[in-house]
Amino acid sequence: MPQFIFAYHGGKTPESPEEGAEVMAAWKAWFETMADALEIPGAPVGMSQTVSASGVAADGGANPISGYTVVNAADMGTATEMAKGCPMVVSGHGSVEVAEIMEM
Template sequence: MPQYLFVYHGGHTPTDPAEVEATMAAWGAWFQNIGAALDIPGNPVGQSCTVSADGVADNGGANPASGFTVVKADSMDAATEMAKGCPMVVNGSGSVEVAEVHEIEM
């Protein structure tokens, strides 16, 4: 079954203990709903750098990544349907970029 990379953009890191607990519960419930299709839960990420032929920019680009997950799905449609349940999408604080992972034989 193909793998799909979810790249998270936006969102925020909660600081209030109650908000931390609610956020973790929302992500836990979403991951539980994904079930066996959750291949790599992933993590949030920190400040990113963009490396190009022009050098290194410390800004992470126009829409920096804030985290990632890898899921298994039968199709792009199935993967994007899963992504619609992401807590950042549901609460309007961010978005999920979905891309199929292509296997390359080495």
């Protein structure tokens, strides 16, 4: 079955331990809806740097990644439907870039 990477952009730092617990519960619930389709839960990532021919941008560039997940899905349409349930998308605090992982 094809695999797809979800590259997360944006997000919001929780303002309290209670809000942090709510955010984690939302992610756990979303991951549970994906069941066996969830191949690699992934993780949030730290600050990034963008490397190009003109140098290194220490601020992560125009749209830095904030985390990733790898899922199994029949096709791009199925994968994008799954991504719509992402807590960052639902809350309006971020977006998910979906791309098929190509076999080499």
